[in-house]
Amino acid sequence: MSIMNSFVNDIFERIAAxxxxxxxxxKRSTFTSREVQTSVKLLxxxxxxxxxVSEGTKAVTKYTNSK
Numbered sequence: 001m002s003i004m005n006s007f008v009n010d011i012f013e014r015i016a017a018x019x020x021x022x023x024x025x026x027k028r029s030t031f032t033s034r035e036v037q038t039s040v041k042l043l044x045x046x047x048x049x050x051x052x053v054s055e056g057t058k059a060v061t062k063y064t065n066s067k
Contacts, residue, residue, distance in 0.1 A: 015039045033060065 018039035023031035037056070041049045 011043070014043055018042060033057075 015036060016039075019031040019035040022035040022038055023029070026035075033056075037053050040052050040056070043049075044052055
């Protein structure tokens with residue numbers, strides 16, 4: 001279980017770092033879902049990236065609608 005936790009934390013850190021770089025390149029002080037999606041597409045291979053973006057969008061929509 002510790003290995004999975006380390007793996008997930010590592011992926012989240014990589015996505016956050018890449019999204020931060022993208023926001024910086026675009027001269028923005030915060031990053032949006034667009035930067036996160038682009039980061040996922042850059043870091044994860046093909047079909048895995050598509051599913052990650054799809055599930056992430058679904059989760060954000062569900063959260064937004066629950067408010």
